[in-house]
Amino acid sequence: MKQLTQDEFNEAMTQASIRPRVKREVRFAQSTSDLSAEQWRETELLGVSDRAGNKGVLLLDSGATLYAAAYELSRGIRSSSGKAQPIICDFCRTWQTGSRSGSVTLMRPVRDSGSVTFLCCADLECSRHVRNLTSAAKTSRSQLREDMSNEERIERLRVRISAIAEQLALAPINL
Numbered sequence: 767m768k769q770l771t772q773d774e775f776n777e778a779m780t781q782a783s784i785r786p787r788v789k790r791e792v793r794f795a796q797s798t799s800d801l802s803a804e805q806w807r808e809t810e811l812l813g814v815s816d817r818a819g820n821k822g823v824l825l826l827d828s829g830a831t832l833y834a835a836a837y838e839l840s841r842g843i844r845s846s847s848g849k850a851q852p853i854i855c856d857f858c859r860t861w862q863t864g865s866r867s868g869s870v871t872l873m874r875p876v877r878d879s880g881s882v883t884f885l886c887c888a889d890l891e892c893s894r895h896v897r898n899l900t901s902a903a904k905t906s907r908s909q910l911r912e913d914m915s916n917e918e919r920i921e922r923l924r925v926r927i928s929a930i931a932e933q934l935a936l937a938p939i940n941l
């Protein structure tokens with residue numbers, strides 16, 4: 767995605783109808799200070815979180831369009847018997863062990879129209895997993911044995927983001 771300034775992020779939150787309470791709690795500078803210009807370009811999914819790191823605003827880039835949605839993240843998926851359970855991320859299709867698995871709930875922008883919950887990488891580093899830059903990506907590739915290039919995985923993530931944006935009726939952001 768394009769590198770955003772604090773002002774552009776604020777504008778994106780306005781266009782995405784993010785609630786004032788969420789706007790006040792997210793920490794844009796802290797959430798993005800580690801990103802180089804190149805990493806911004808190679809990011810499709812970016813969590814801008816509150817101080818605790820478990821809720822905030824998720825930026826989503828389909829390659830053509832930027833979206834934003836308020837999210838809440840829960841780390842660690844457990845089976846009914848309480849065992850940590852591996853998952854496949856609904857965004858990037860990375861297989862994650864139980865301790866690295868999570869679920870993320872995205873709020874629909876229209877007030878009182880609810881939310882949708884997805885299984886996800888608990889670190890929300892889907893952009894790095896599809897580029898094979900993490901140990902989780904390497905583990906996943908040996909588990910799933912998909913015959914795909916990084917470029918194909920990136921494209922699959924972008925297509926998935928478009929589908930999720932449509933499912934949630936997210937507004938395209940124009941900066």
Ligand SMILES: [Zn+2]
Pocket residue numbers: 855856857858859860886887891892895
């Ligand atoms: Zn993922």
